[in-house]
Amino acid sequence: MIRSAVAALLLAVCMGFGSAGAQSVDHIEDEALAEALTEIDEMRKAGEFGSAYGRLRDLREDHPDHVEVLWRTSATEVNMGEQRDNNTAFFERGLETANAALEADSSNGYAHFARSMAEGRLALSAGTRERIERSRAVKHHADRAIELEDDIDGAYNARGQWNREVESLGFMSRAIVRTVYGGLPDASYEKAVEDFQAAIEIEDRILHRYELARTYVAMDRPDDAREQIDILLDMPKVYYNDADLKEQARDLRDDL
Structure with a gap:
């Protein structure tokens, strides 16, 4: 029973978050950097993650602590791991880079969204307790992303999936998770619908x-x-x- 509950929970933290799309770079004063990031966003949108990653690594040499470079690098590392049959090494790298982005600027919502992506994917190869903890992290960082920014459609999508899948666990499964592992935040289908509708309004x-x-x-x-x-x-x-x-x-x- 516990194992089946946690297996269902994996859908909430691991499936289909997609990637952050092209974002506005109008606030970046360095014109060359802004232009480079715009090109990288288009690469990521097209699924050209390897090429985007190469460009981002070059940018990190000149901008090692720039949050806009770091969160894109983290998200791209996660996407590369997905393309490589859920390669854990890429997910771990993505989490490390997301933490670096948060250290650079903890008020950047996209850095929190990148952390949410990495936490969700790392749950794929985690033990039961770690899966629950990473699920909480997915929800926490998606919430923070939404609190800090008003245009992260991917964060609403992630939280919407989280709400749907946790609600679908059912009362008994949620009770087991609460009793054995300390529970999860409240979830509902209605909240999921609201999140997806919010994502659609953004893009x-x-x-x-x-x-x-x-x-x-x-x-x-x-x-x-x-x-x-x-x-x-x-x-x-x-x-x-x-x-x-x-x-x-x-x-x-x-x-x-």
Whole structure:
């Protein structure tokens, strides 16, 4: 029973957060750095993580403590680990770099989001207690990202998935986690819907529509799920994983 509860919880901390998309660099005074980061954001958007990582490593030589360089490096390391069959070494590196970003500027919401991404992926290879602790960290740093910034759609998506999957554990499983491991923050499907809708308001991405549809399925609201799927299937492919998400959405619709 405990193992099955924790296995279900892994969905909340490990699945499909996506990556932070292109972000505004208007606040960066160094024009050359801002231009380089804009190019790197476009590489990451296209899924060219290896090329982006090479550029970021070069930038770190000149800007070793710049939070905008560090959080992008962390997120890219996590994405590279995902591309390499969930390579733990990359996730560990991503966590280390996220911590460096937070040391450089703990008020940067994207640094917290990068930490949330790394914590979630590291849970894949963790023991039971560590998985629970990392789940708490995912929620904490997603919350902090949202508190500090008003435009991190990925953080809302991460928290939305967290809310959905923790709520789906059911009362008994949550009670076991609470009794044995100290519990988890409150979660609900309604909070998940609010988070995904907030993410869509920031950037209307196929990823956000898909996760909202999955949440409506969990809530036994098939008509609402179909509506979201129909919308996303008509949306243009913009991000590197949009084609895969559309295919998954078609499969989800066929099952309704």
